[in-house]
Amino acid sequence: MSSATFPARLGGLRHRPFLLVGLVIIAALVLVGAIGPFVLADPAARVADPFLAPSASHWFGTDSYGRDIFARCVNAIWLDLAIGVSVAVLAMVIGSAIGVIAGYLGGFVDDVIMRAVDILMAFPGFVLAMIILVSMGESLPKLAIALAIAQVAPFVRLVRSKVLSERELEYVAAARVSGARWPRVAFRHLLPNSIRPAAVQLTLVCGYSILNVSGLAYLGVGIHPPTAEWGVMVAEGAANMLTGQWWTAFFPGLLIAITVMALHFIGDDLGGDRQ
């Protein structure tokens, strides 16, 4: 695929419907998220009576304060995508670096690192992120860091196992005999050739993180009201579900599901899981 020209790749998309659907959904979200805030109501403004059902003037209805849910959902798009992407990239950078070192150096260093990874994997990611966040104190960057630490382990494993097979190849030996020190061999030569499995994981982690943010918000940790964020909105609307105002939690949750689904489609396809 890497040798195909750009138009040929686009043509290939027709035979990869899941990838196409995923990319179109994400592109549409990014676009709406970019334009929406300039066109729609202020997400914090009380524009109408509380608890209006969805209608032509308020597509997703209004919440308990009379805020327009559609405007709030659209305003949250970039925030949620930004959290997902930053957590995934952070986890990938840290995890891949550790994975390359473990795989290339091997021996004692590898043993210690892999034991540490086992310990990290013994926590459900969600619980780990929650504990770290509560201990550190809350803020948006700390939320991203806590979620990223909870997702580092799979990146370490993926990159390490690729490095283990990759390091036996001739180009690595060539780099070494030409006098390169180990950090150069590991990061300049091995890392670029071992990163592909991690890139697939990247899209999945992006989705998990958006889900985890919503779970944390429901527990009152991480992002708090009145921020317009999907998870916060679902959490705020949870009580309304029992009293009949289903739309306050339904639409933000639906956007989470659609976004995460699109990321899954992209990730599954890139992972070679096509048919």
Place this chain on the structure above:
Amino acid sequence: MLRYVLRRLLISAVTVVGLVVVTFLVVRVLPGDAAAARLGPEASQADIEALRAQLGLDDSLPKQFVDYSAGLLHGDMGPAVSTGRPVSDELLDRLPATIELAIAGLAIALLLGFPLGLLAAARPGRLSDALARLFAVLGSSMAPIWLGLLLIFGLYSTWQLFPGPVGRLPIGTPPPPEVTGLYVVDSLLAGNLTLASQSIQFLALPALTLGLGASAAVLKMVRSAVLQTADSGFVRTARAYGVPAREVLLRDQLRNAMLQVLTAIGLVFGFLLGGNIIVERLFNWPGMGRVAYDALGSNDLGLLQGYALIIGTLYILLNLVVDLVYGLIDPRVRLGGSN
């Protein structure tokens, strides 16, 4: 076999020790003050100092760690600051409720995920496969809280098929005499069929919320494990002898895929044990996750630390059991493991 068992035991023990160190470090070393967090922003400096002294937070880190580990060896995790009771009591009292929910969730995940995974693997690339995989993606894309809310809205608020989210039994109903702590089992043991059916009804929605998400993971793992056997010699041989594809799938491929599926089940059960904090809050289910949620609200870091430690230990034990069973039924594993 003995060497394999010893090796697995040793690795698990090392991991548990690491778990203790990590939970300790996260809670005591990360910037942030357990005493200040507990007392809130309006506490006076003197009160914070007093609580710090009471919790032993002024001692040196190594001393704190030794004290903490020594307590753990006696099953003592210290007192929960928010309630005054021992952390271990707070959590272990609620363990049966959490386990009952996790088992029910696992049952649903297997009942849905297993047949669908087989169906997908029977004809890879066909419509049945695509639909099963679409189900898997949908199941893993929904936030658990949202899925739970939809189920409550549809099956309780609208159609009244199941009871509302008020816990394990109707409010005011006394629980069955405790034997296992699992209400469904205990009511059956007591011969109380009404109570058993009530317990099942109250269990249904939270278990469905957990199980639907987990069924997606089971489906994916069953599908890929069975497909991996499709290229192997025994499948080709059986097909060449004229054994029908369905029979090969169910008799040979499935049996050989069972090992990987077993690992998958271990993973899913661990996920259900730890992933229940949201579901327990949503359905007012009085399990360990609910304790952890209350600890979050009262900033009781010690209680949270205990929760993480118990969940992590359960998870490691579970994987140990899976590995041992794995070694028991597959000689390749235990022989490979003894190198």
